[in-house]
Amino acid sequence: MTRIDSDSLRDILKLYFIMGSTNCYKSPASVLKDAIAGGITLFQFREKGIDALTGDAKFALAEELQTICKEHGIPFIVNDDIDLAISLEADGVHIGQEDAPVDEVRKRIGDKILGVSVHTMEEALTAMEAGADYFGVGPIFPTKTKEDAKPVQGVQHIQHFREKGITIPMVGIGGITMENALKVMKAGADGVSVITAISKATDITKAAQRLREQVEY
Ligand SMILES: Cc1ncsc1CCOP(=O)(O)O
Numbered sequence: 001m002t003r004i005d006s007d008s009l010r011d012i013l014k015l016y017f018i019m020g021s022t023n024c025y026k027s028p029a030s031v032l033k034d035a036i037a038g039g040i041t042l043f044q045f046r047e048k049g050i051d052a053l054t055g056d057a058k059f060a061l062a063e064e065l066q067t068i069c070k071e072h073g074i075p076f077i078v079n080d081d082i083d084l085a086i087s088l089e090a091d092g093v094h095i096g097q098e099d100a101p102v103d104e105v106r107k108r109i110g111d112k113i114l115g116v117s118v119h120t121m122e123e124a125l126t127a128m129e130a131g132a133d134y135f136g137v138g139p140i141f142p143t144k145t146k147e148d149a150k151p152v153q154g155v156q157h158i159q160h161f162r163e164k165g166i167t168i169p170m171v172g173i174g175g176i177t178m179e180n181a182l183k184v185m186k187a188g189a190d191g192v193s194v195i196t197a198i199s200k201a202t203d204i205t206k207a208a209q210r211l212r213e214q215v216e217y
């Protein structure tokens with residue numbers, strides 16, 4: 001197996017739905033099915049927060065959601081938990097700056113997709129050197145979903161990375177909705193990562209559809 005090429009990755013990063021049990025009013029399985037029906041292109045299992053599942057319950061939910069992704073041809077990414085990703089043979093992982101070093105994770109997952117959260121040029125350059133396939137940049141707008149999010153940065157970092165000639169696939173994250181998604185794309189992102197605007201929508205399929213329209217501008 002070889003590393004995914006950037007152009008294919010850009011296509012799957014367009015509408016990057018992220019979710020765990022703590023982000024859903026309904027069952028995570030039904031939320032994911034509705035989001036897939038609305039046109040998400042990538043899914044990340046992110047089980048975090050005070051009521052997050054752990055151990056066997058977390059594994060069982062991950063497996064259930066991975067099966068749904070497989071049935072619909074949607075790649076399945078695991079947030080932070082490298083062991084879980086490896087045991088499930090997930091399509092990739094997403095790590096933050098506080099997680100294991102990028103080069104260590106790259107060694108453990110081989111050619112699978114490796115996403116890294118970056119907030120500064122230095123973090124970006126280090127992550128690229130170490131083998132990241134894409135960046136998650138944010139929080140772009142205010143968000144209540146991640147309690148320990150860094151300061152809201154707007155689209156300046158995405159613009160700055162592009163102005164400096166960084167061409168690596170990149171998604172914006174944080175407070176992204178159908179109203180502001182286009183601004184993120186025009187700043188130079190290849191896609192948007194969304195939790196609440198989809199997972200807590202009244203009509204999940206419609207919310208995903210509207211976001212998909214925005215990113216396909
Ligand atoms: C995981 C993460 N990283 C930066 S902001 C954020 C949460 C995004 O959630 P939402 O789309 O609900 O604002």
Ligand SMILES: C=C1C=NC(C)=NC1=N
Nearest residue numbers: 079094117136137173193
């Ligand atoms: C924190 C994150 C930033 N970006 C992405 C894509 N996922 C995350 N979990």
